[in-house]
Amino acid sequence: MVYAYIWGSHYMIRNGTVVLDVKWGDVNGDGTPDQVYLTGNPTGDTTSSFVQNIQLVVVDGRSGVRYTSQLKDNAGYNARLFLGDFTGERVDNILVSIDSGGSGGFTYNYIFSFMKNVFRELYNNEWFYETYSDASVFYEDNYKVRIVNRSLQKEYILDISKRDPSYLSELYDSNGKLKKPVEGSVMGVSGAYPIDLQGDRVYEIWPFQRVIGLYNADTLGYLQTPLSWNANTSKFIPMYQWASVNGNDTN
Secondary structure, rough: OOOEEEOOOOEEEEEEEEEEEEEOOOOOOOOEEEEEEEEEEEOOOOOOOOOEEEEEEEEOOOOOEEEEEEEOOOEEEEEEEEEEEEOOOOOOEEEEEEEEEOOOOEEEEEEEEEEHHOOEEEEEHHHHHHHHHHEEEEOOOEEEEEEEOOOOOEEEEEEOOOOHHHHHHEEEOOOOOOOOOOEEEEEEEEEEEEEOOOOOOOOOEEEEEEOOOOOOOOEEEEEEEEEEEEOOEEEEEEEEEEEEEEOOOOO
């Protein structure tokens, strides 16, 4: 059990270490709820929201034994937990989410299994990006942007003709022809969310990636790639992928 006292907006347990989030659920498969929590070390005064040395901790609800797992990316903001079954074994898995706080808007997301009191990492954003994000973004004539994802053998065409005229005039001549070759980028994961798309009480994980144009703040749209667990390969695999854009005002 965690014994703590209030420090700022968190609970301090020892030597500047605070509890960032707590959840209860059976994560080891023995039928008894376990306590799952995140700890970390704030780097400033009580108003600071940046935390480093974030760790995942599970206290076995039956034995009281405490288990700790280190996270590769273990510093950021708004560290939080979600417990849910991602594998179909009817036992809660552990989703850890941390906001990087950088200009790219990236997040760090991990899914762990803790069956029989053993941590096993099932998902992280770095693996997803390296496996499914071999992609390019090309501006084309007539105010179009082509996204090509070679990992999934998919391509998408975005219509940017409604963008601000000053933006378009930097890229195109009066006939809609590109003045010179221009490329954008598909960024890393800016959020990975649990969702039960199939209504079977087994969650999928849904990563979002920004598609950017001329600069980081120039968001053209998003790639959305919901992933479901495949028991045969013991990996998450894409169900499908969408390219989505923000709507334009009709006024």
